[in-house]
Amino acid sequence: MNRRDVVLAAAGFAVPWPQVVGEPLFRISLAQWSLHWALFAKELDHLDFARTARRDFGIEAIEYVNVFFKERASDAGYLAEMNRRAAGEGVYQHLIMCDGEGRLGDPDATKRTQAVENHRKWLEAAKTLGCATIRVNAASDGSYEEQQKLAAAGLRALTELADPLALNVIVENHGGLSSNGRWLAGVMRMVDHPRCGTLPDFGNFYEYDRYQGVADLMPFAKAVSAKSHDFDGFGEERTKDYRRLLRTVVDSGFRSWVGIEYEGDRLPERVGIERTLELLRRIEGEMRTR
DSSP: OOHHHHHHHHTTOOOOOOOOOSOOSSEEEEEGGGGHHHHHTTSSOGGGHHHIIIIIHOOOEEEEEGGGGGGGTTOHHHHHHHHHHHHHHTOEEEEEEOOSSOOTBOSSHHHHHHHHHHTHHHHHHHHHHTOSEEEEOOOBOSSHHHHHHHHHHHHHHHHHHHGGGTOEEEEEOOSGGGGSHHHHHHHHHHHOOTTEEEEOBTTOOTTSOHHHHHHHHGGGBSOEEEEEOOBOTTSOBSSSOHHHHHHHHHHTTOOSEEEEEEOOSSSOHHHHHHHHHHHHHHHHHHHHHO
8 A cells, every 4th residue: 555545545535456457366246234234124125235236336246135035035026026126237146145944953853854944945046046055054053073963964965955956055154163164164074065165254253263264164165255344544444354364265266256244333334335345356456466
């Protein structure tokens, strides 16, 4: 960053990222959770999310959260309208984040099977929407090793449902043992299916080192969640080293979608999204000019 950039940033202006040519090292999508307060408050309708991503932020791919259309997973008319609106904006519907459908690693085999079945409608919805992936959780109970085996069993069963639909099933570090990178990487090895992978989230490692966690999960990653919380006057994320994290992502060979997931409470949601977008673009440009 040169002296002019420092002055601009200190004054609160966005610092431009390097202008480079060629294919980007990663592409940027927008996770719907970044606007969860607006969606819950009905200030933004779920059906307008694609338009918001494209027109307000210039983002061409989106990641849905199932809670915002929980009762519409099998509503053909509603899904058709989602398709119509996304197509009208030239937006790719990349994935659906699925919560609240049971524990895929439940120790009770009947409940585990039911959890797998509960996700079937989201696989079918994802196929209808042209998504590549659904994101699920690996919740379980028991010892470290027991939970690995149980989660792997549920994920393998769900992935076998997804495979004929040409869909991926990915797991986020999202609490419990799933926020332990070594544990979740072990689950992936047990599942041992090319359509089952991870969604490394920059912010959900809690008691596990985030940088090690991202490194653990990148060999299996089919998407990345660039979670952000707060920014300083220079446009840098205050709570984590974004350059270090993105270098790990790029060095792994990953060349797909990195999703903005702003989850801070100091900046308004739209400002947080803009700051995250600026930072991702700036760092991606820096990495390509070196």
